[in-house]
Amino acid sequence: xxxxxxxxxxxxxxxxxxxxxxxxxxxxxxxxxxxxxxxxxxxxxxxxxxxxxxxxxxxxxxxxxxxxxxxxxxxxxxxxxxxxxxxxxxxxxxxxxxxxxxxxxxxxxxxxxxxxxxxxxxxxxxxxxxxxxxxxxxxxxxxxxxxxxxxxxxxxxxxx
Amino acid sequence: xxxxxxxxxxxxxxxxxxxxxxxxxxxxxxxxxxxxxxxxxxxxxxxxxxxxxxxxxxxxxxxxxxxxxxxxxxxxxxxxxxxxxxxxxxxxxxxxxxxxxxxxxxxxxxxxxxxxxxxxxxxxxxxxxxxxxxxxxxxxxxxxxxxxxxxxxxxxxxxxxxxxxxxxxxxxxxxxxxxxxxxxxxxxxxxxxxxxxxxxxxxxxxxxxxxxxxxxxxxxxxxxxxxxxxxxxxxxxxxxxxxxxxxxxxxxxxxxxxxxxxxxxxxxxxxxxxxxxxxxxxxxxxxxxxxxxxxxxxxxxxxxxxxxxxxxxxxxxxxxxxxxxxxxxxxxxxxxxxxxxxxxxxxxxxxxxxxxxxxxxxxxxxxxxxxxxxxxxxxxxxxxxxxxxxxxxxxxxxxxxxxxxxxxxxxxxxxxxxxxxxxxxxxxxxxxxxxxxxxxxxxxxxxxxxxxxxxxx
Numbered sequence: 001x002x003x004x005x006x007x008x009x010x011x012x013x014x015x016x017x018x019x020x021x022x023x024x025x026x027x028x029x030x031x032x033x034x035x036x037x038x039x040x041x042x043x044x045x046x047x048x049x050x051x052x053x054x055x056x057x058x059x060x061x062x063x064x065x066x067x068x069x070x071x072x073x074x075x076x077x078x079x080x081x082x083x084x085x086x087x088x089x090x091x092x093x094x095x096x097x098x099x100x101x102x103x104x105x106x107x108x109x110x111x112x113x114x115x116x117x118x119x120x121x122x123x124x125x126x127x128x129x130x131x132x133x134x135x136x137x138x139x140x141x142x143x144x145x146x147x148x149x150x151x152x153x154x155x156x157x158x159x160x
Numbered sequence: 161x162x163x164x165x166x167x168x169x170x171x172x173x174x175x176x177x178x179x180x181x182x183x184x185x186x187x188x189x190x191x192x193x194x195x196x197x198x199x200x201x202x203x204x205x206x207x208x209x210x211x212x213x214x215x216x217x218x219x220x221x222x223x224x225x226x227x228x229x230x231x232x233x234x235x236x237x238x239x240x241x242x243x244x245x246x247x248x249x250x251x252x253x254x255x256x257x258x259x260x261x262x263x264x265x266x267x268x269x270x271x272x273x274x275x276x277x278x279x280x281x282x283x284x285x286x287x288x289x290x291x292x293x294x295x296x297x298x299x300x301x302x303x304x305x306x307x308x309x310x311x312x313x314x315x316x317x318x319x320x321x322x323x324x325x326x327x328x329x330x331x332x333x334x335x336x337x338x339x340x341x342x343x344x345x346x347x348x349x350x351x352x353x354x355x356x357x358x359x360x361x362x363x364x365x366x367x368x369x370x371x372x373x374x375x376x377x378x379x380x381x382x383x384x385x386x387x388x389x390x391x392x393x394x395x396x397x398x399x400x401x402x403x404x405x406x407x408x409x410x411x412x413x414x415x416x417x418x419x420x421x422x423x424x425x426x427x428x429x430x431x432x433x434x435x436x437x438x439x440x441x442x443x444x445x446x447x448x449x450x451x452x453x454x455x456x457x458x459x460x461x462x463x464x465x466x467x468x469x470x471x472x473x474x475x476x477x478x479x480x481x482x483x484x485x486x487x488x489x490x491x492x493x494x495x496x497x498x499x500x501x502x503x504x505x506x507x508x509x510x511x512x513x514x515x516x517x518x519x520x521x522x523x524x525x526x527x528x529x530x531x532x533x534x535x536x537x538x539x540x541x542x543x544x545x546x547x548x549x550x551x552x553x554x555x556x557x558x559x560x561x562x563x564x565x566x567x568x569x570x571x572x573x574x575x576x577x578x579x580x581x582x583x584x585x586x587x588x589x590x591x592x593x594x595x596x597x598x599x600x601x602x603x604x605x606x607x608x609x610x611x612x613x614x615x616x617x
Contacts, residue, residue, distance in 0.1 A: 071493050074497075075492075075495055075496065154542055158490060158531075158546075
């Protein structure tokens with residue numbers, strides 16, 4: 001099966017655990033995973049003119065997040081998962097549904113107990129969009145182990 | 161002052177080159193233009209002369225009077241008219257006018273010609289009057305060349321010279337302002353020595369390159385001072401640590417020798433002495449090791465090390481030290497290719513480093529479960545050791561790498577405080593990173609990152 005999945009992320013290593021749990025549950029799946037983060041585009045003219053999604057992503061993604069992502073990719077190397085982050089700028093459900101259709105996303109993986117944090121003052125929640133979209137939602141759960149810290153740690157990927 | 165003189169020279173050369181080119185261009189193009197202009201005037205005069213003399217000879221005197229009254233007089237104006245006949249020689253004509261033959265021949269051939277001898281300009285035309293052809297030449301001294309152009313030349317020269325003087329003065333002043341901060345920094349740093357290592361450079365208010373230089377210097381001094389203090393602390397801590405078992409040995413021996421005792425008492429005393437001596441021995445060895453690894457990282461032999469194998473070996477070692485350990489090895493996120501698990505390092509040293517960490521994890525959690533996880537990122541291998549022990553108080557986190565430092569909550573546990581600094585030295589020798597995260601009374605997580613060896617075999 002060649003699915004494209006959507007996993008909401010706040011660019012913390014712990015949010016990658018959803019991907020880890022999913023890949024553990026379905027070790028034979030060949031998937032493409034989009035790590036989606038809701039973001040508001042700047043409102044000023046100059047901000048819009050010089051806005052670049054790539055640059056914004058680069059500033060949001062931490063070194064630890066990238067390392068954890070590579071660990072995941074190396075682990076499931078034979079499945080060759082394509083995992084990449086993306087930003088969603090829309091405000092409405094139909095914008096979200098359009099995005100889903102455009103990217104060809106068929107399912108979503110959502111963490112049950114873990115709450116996604118706001119990475120930045122411009123971050124937005126997209127869980128409500130996911131829940132009301134036509135996507136097939138898989139819930140994964142884990143107990144946050146050694147949580148309550150702000151620091152983004154690669155070891156969070158291991159211990160959850 | 162060398163950089164200053166360099167800058168001044170450079171500025172001067174650039175200025176001189178530019179102004180020379182600039183003024184040279186102005187001077188020469190104006191000269192050319194005025195030459196052309198003058199030739200044209202002469203040609204017109206030649207033409208008018210020709211017309212007057214050849215076509216209207218009867219009105220010659222009247223026109224000449226008009227000319228003198230209204231037309232501008234050129235200095236030393238002379239007019240020559242030659243008839244061109246097959247028998248006249250261009251050479252004779254040229255000689256009589258004091259011009260080269262080529263001039264005359266050019267006039268005959270192409271209809272006009274120009275020649276300049278010093279400041280006297282000649283312009284000639286070929287004029288046909290009736291059925292005869294004439295060469296008409298007008299010559300004069302170029303007033304403009306002698307006066308106006310000379311004036312321009314003088315102005316330009318004066319300007320260049322004043323410009324040079326001005327640039328010299330300006331560049332002196334500018335470079336002084338710029339180089340001054342560097343000189344200040346040099347003077348200040350000269351004063352810093354090992355006695356007053358706490359001196360720091362003043363940070364200039366502006367946020368420019370000199371500010372960042374001063375800041376870097378200050379940071380370096382901070383590091384130097386810290387390492388000096390660490391050295392001092394090390395020595396005093398070491399002596400203190402040695403003191404304890406030594407005091408114990410001396411005390412025991414003293415008491416044993418103070419009066420005659422039973423063999424059992426002697427045996428007991430000697431056993432205690434032996435115990436303390438062995439402790440001392442272990443400590444000295446660890447210290448020696450610490451010193452060696454701390455100072456010289458290049459003397460060790462580095463080769464391929466498989467980190468997963470390393471972890472299994474460490475577990476085996478731990479089984480001997482703490483048989484009751486509950487170590488869980490988590491290889492869930494292992495990469496698929498073993499290439500990504502090979503690092504370049506010294507097996508014994510890495511074994512020691514990891515063992516120290518895991519021993520700490522088991523010891524300070526009283527053998528509660530300890531998880532060792534392994535994963536491979538793009539450039540590093542990541543080993544994480546997690547325990548649920550007594551943790552490290554937040555305020556003491558900055559001291560954990562200091563040799564002999566033991567946190568305030570370690571009273572019930574044995575240890576010398578050398579394990580962690582030693583591990584960190586070893587990991588730094590391997591170009592790796594170590595991070596310790598801890599919550600007091602909840603547990604500690606240690607993350608070790610070691611660069612991959614990029615082995616493909």
